[in-house]
Amino acid sequence: MEQIYVRHVELLGFEKREVPSQHYVYLLMVKWSDLSEKLIYRTYPEIHTFHKSLKEMFPIESGQIEKRDRIIPSLPAPRWVDSQKSTETRQSTLADYCHSLINLPPHISRCKHLTAFFKVRPEDENPGATNTLKKNKTSVGSKELAQGNVAEISGPIILDTYRVIADFTKTSKHEINLHTDDLVEIVEKNQNGWWFCQCESKRGWVPASYLEPLDKPEEPEDAEPDYEGELYVTANAYKAEQEDEISLELGETIEVIHKLLDGWWVVRKGEETGHFPSMYLQKAGKKEREAGRTNLQGQKPPPRRSTIRNAKSIHNRSRRRLSQDVYRRNSRRYLEQKGGRLAQAQRDSKNAAKSPLRERKNQDNIPEMSGSSSESEVKREAPVIPPRPSAELILERCTDNTRKKVSIHKSRSSSDS
Numbered sequence: 372m373e374q375i376y377v378r379h380v381e382l383l384g385f386e387k388r389e390v391p392s393q394h395y396v397y398l399l400m401v402k403w404s405d406l407s408e409k410l411i412y413r414t415y416p417e418i419h420t421f422h423k424s425l426k427e428m429f430p431i432e433s434g435q436i437e438k439r440d441r442i443i444p445s446l447p448a449p450r451w452v453d454s455q456k457s458t459e460t461r462q463s464t465l466a467d468y469c470h471s472l473i474n475l476p477p478h479i480s481r482c483k484h485l486t487a488f489f490k491v492r493p494e495d496e497n498p499g500a501t502n503t504l505k506k507n508k509t510s511v512g513s514k515e516l517a518q519g520n521v522a523e524i525s526g527p528i529i530l531d532t533y534r535v536i537a538d539f540t541k542t543s544k545h546e547i548n549l550h551t552d553d554l555v556e557i558v559e560k561n562q563n564g565w566w567f568c569q570c571e572s573k574r575g576w577v578p579a580s581y582l583e584p585l586d587k588p589e590e591p592e593d594a595e596p597d598y599e600g601e602l603y604v605t606a607n608a609y610k611a612e613q614e615d616e617i618s619l620e621l622g623e624t625i626e627v628i629h630k631l632l633d634g635w636w637v638v639r640k641g642e643e644t645g646h647f648p649s650m651y652l653q654k655a656g657k658k659e660r661e662a663g664r665t666n667l668q669g670q671k672p673p674p675r676r677s678t679i680r681n682a683k684s685i686h687n688r689s690r691r692r693l694s695q696d697v698y699r700r701n702s703r704r705y706l707e708q709k710g711g712r713l714a715q716a717q718r719d720s721k722n723a724a725k726s727p728l729r730e731r732k733n734q735d736n737i738p739e740m741s742g743s744s745s746e747s748e749v750k751r752e753a754p755v756i757p758p759r760p761s762a763e764l765i766l767e768r769c770t771d772n773t774r775k776k777v778s779i780h781k782s783r784s785s786s787d788s
Contacts, residue, residue, distance in 0.1 A: 376404050376481040377489050380469040385458050386412070393531075395458040397465060401489045411495045415449050415461065421488045422446045422468075429479055443479070444471040454530040454556045530556040533568075533582040537682045542671075547575035551683055555582065563650035564634015564673035578673035580633040583684055596698065598705035600626025600639055602655035609651055613677065615695045617645025624655060628702060629693075634673050637698055642706075644698045648672035 379402040385395050396412040403409070426433035426443060434441025446468050450457060473480055532554055539549040547570060549555070555568040555577065565576045604624050611618040617638060619625065628644065629637035635646040650672060676682070766774055 374481070374486075376477075376486060377473055378402055378404050380473055380489065382462060382466040382469060383410075385462065387455070395455070397462075399469070399489070409491045409495070411489065411491055415458070415465070418465065418468075419446055419449050421484075425479070425484060428482070428484060432475075432479060442475060444468050455532050456554075456556065530558060530569075532556055532585060534585055534685065535581055536583050536684055537581055537679050539577065539581045541575065545576050547573045547577060549577060549581060551681075554585075557582075560632075562630070562634065563648070564632070578633070580674060580676040580679060583686070585685075596629040596637065596693070596701070598628050598702050599709075600628050603627050603638070603652040604655050605647075605651055606653045607651040609648060609672075611645065613646070613675070615646055617643060617647055619647060619651075625652075627652070628698065633676060635675055637693075639698075639702055642699065642703060644695055644702055646675070 381400040381402070383398040383400055385397045388394050388396055394414060396414050397418070399411050399413060401409050401411055426435065429443060430436055431440050433443045444467070447461075447464065472485070479485070533556075535549045535551055535553040535555065537551055541548050547568070549570065553570055555570045557566055557568055558574070559567040560579070561567070564579050566579050566582065568575070568577045568582075602624060603626070605619045605621055608621045609616075609619055616635075617640065619638075619640065623640065625647075626639045627636050628639050630649070631637070634649050636649045636652070637644060638647045638652075766777060769777075
């Protein structure tokens, strides 16, 4: 029986996957010599690894001996930092590569290595379950590599794409200018609210408040405020410029109750709350506090979303933002409840010895041991019968109906007397 071979490969597009980490896969329609058509999914690093192994199998045709003898098409190496834009622009190159590959002489285009690469895998038939196994944190041994159990050791970093909601003019050489509707790729997200981005050929720092994800109004931050608070120390003084901000001096200890992505965290000092730039905060107890202060030279907090004029979002609904009144009210309620719990715990510990339900021994309900009993028998204690609860405790724990009947009975008794 004649071996089945690939007669045509068509690139249909690409998809974004989230498991085990964010990456892109290309959709390839493979047409076989038996007239069957199969859809497969391959990442660019996988295709490039196959390309390198094919060159090793055919050193003459790959030009490793004489460059003029090369007939195997070239394929650029994958980028270390990958993005949706680069994945899209790479489609034409990959389509040309597949077309040239299948039209090579039969000893290459119909070899077992090429046929095996384009065969359908289990994950191709069930794309939703692809790569469900998490990557092992330990290194992969050479034995596993030799057996071919590891399809991919490492891949390019996938960058998130964000949209610019308003024009931004840079104020330093480390920043970049942005215009409304520009699409930027995020290289680094810093907690201080400045994100390092690339926009076409430009790279630089951009305020996170000027950016929004494409598929939802805002990226999830802390789901809810943590009113218990996390202790931080101010590494730089700041004077409030907006009504919902708070002024603090250098070296003050405060509690962070809500960490926001734009670099303006909600902090609490006593019963007062307000937004404060996170870049001016250091976690309490860190030895690097002094070093953190020196690193603040020349840096400034990013602009807040509320100060941006003519912001244009593509989403109908924006994330619900809490007002300072809500922060203060909920924070005050939490502190009162926390104080109440502590006071109640102290009262319970003091009143534990006075509880009417405490087990009491050697009371009237415990039978006396006979004088003829031995000393060992005297030491044995009879089962303790719980004492009858007091009338006050019964009234405290009974139902409203019982409590009414008792009060009526008491009133009648007093009137009769």
